[in-house]
Amino acid sequence: MLYPGAGSLGRGPLTSRPLAAAVAALAEGPRASRPGASDPAAVLAGLMDLHGSVSLARELSLLDRRAAPPAPPASDEARAGVRELAADRLGELAEALDHVFAAPFQRRNRLPDAEAMLAILEQTGALSTRPRAGRELASAAGQIWEPFGELAARSLGRIRLETRALREELAPALRALGPGAARLEQLDAAIASATQKRRERALGELVPGLARCFARGLRAAVAALPEEVRLEHVAAWFGQGSWLGRELQRMELVVQAALAHEAGRLLALVDGAVAGAPA
Numbered sequence: 001m002l003y004p005g006a007g008s009l010g011r012g013p014l015t016s017r018p019l020a021a022a023v024a025a026l027a028e029g030p031r032a033s034r035p036g037a038s039d040p041a042a043v044l045a046g047l048m049d050l051h052g053s054v055s056l057a058r059e060l061s062l063l064d065r066r067a068a069p070p071a072p073p074a075s076d077e078a079r080a081g082v083r084e085l086a087a088d089r090l091g092e093l094a095e096a097l098d099h100v101f102a103a104p105f106q107r108r109n110r111l112p113d114a115e116a117m118l119a120i121l122e123q124t125g126a127l128s129t130r131p132r133a134g135r136e137l138a139s140a141a142g143q144i145w146e147p148f149g150e151l152a153a154r155s156l157g158r159i160r161l162e163t164r165a166l167r168e169e170l171a172p173a174l175r176a177l178g179p180g181a182a183r184l185e186q187l188d189a190a191i192a193s194a195t196q197k198r199r200e201r202a203l204g205e206l207v208p209g210l211a212r213c214f215a216r217g218l219r220a221a222v223a224a225l226p227e228e229v230r231l232e233h234v235a236a237w238f239g240q241g242s243w244l245g246r247e248l249q250r251m252e253l254v255v256q257a258a259l260a261h262e263a264g265r266l267l268a269l270v271d272g273a274v275a276g277a278p279a
Contacts, residue, residue, distance in 0.1 A: 026209030079274045082173045086270045089166050090263045101252045110147045114235040141215040155255045163262040174273045181273035188269050217243040
């Protein structure tokens with residue numbers, strides 16, 4: 001199942017280990033660890049540009065001025081209800097994404113079958129120009145990857161849109177838990193706004209990274225084909241343990257990591273607000 005339990009996320013204040021692992025899996029070589037990666041202040045600074053830093057400073061200066069008037073203590077039902085709403089919605093999203101990757105070759109995803117892949121390889125000249133096929137193979141890889149890339153982008157976009165909508169839906173309920181919860185919600189919103197550009201840039205690197213991995217896998221698979229290529233040779237790419245299966249698993253890992261990242265941020269906020277709400 002895509003959606004991990006809250007306790008298994010292993011998250012830091014502003015980082016997601018699953019997301020970092022996915023990004024590392026897309027790298028062509030080993031990635032050097034950044035200094036201060038375990039320091040929340042250093043991580044926050046790395047996620048902001050000058051505009052974000054100024055914006056965060058301004059928002060922090062206004063927090064106390066926006067303090068909510070005293071409210072009656074939140075009931076146990078209210079605290080449990082907020083947590084249940086977040087968990088249920090994230091679980092529904094995870095289930096939907098699980099369904100996508102359980103059967104990725106459904107017609108609606110428009111992924112190419114073996115016949116379509118072979119036709120692209122032949123039409124682009126990627127087979128006839130081996131082993132020097134450079135531009136031809138790059139063209140074939142781009143055409144074959146396109147629907148796979150659309151699937152990845154659509155899945156990641158769905159995570160982004162649905163978790164953002166859930167965050168907006170939860171905001172009033174979190175603020176209603178009490179002054180401490182309201183302040184935490186406002187602080188989270190300020191940090192999210194200040195770091196949004198850098199976070200979106202990092203998430204935007206995932207699909208291009210998947211595309212590069214896919215192209216490398218296709219290049220190796222084409223090089224391993226016999227001199228006379230028949231349909232059954234390409235059809236073998238769809239079998240268990242094939243390079244294509246590994247690339248789909250890589251895509252699923254990235255989607256899992258993105259969901260774990262967004263779910264972890266939301267649940268950390270909810271848990272913090274609920275824990276700080278007076279009983």
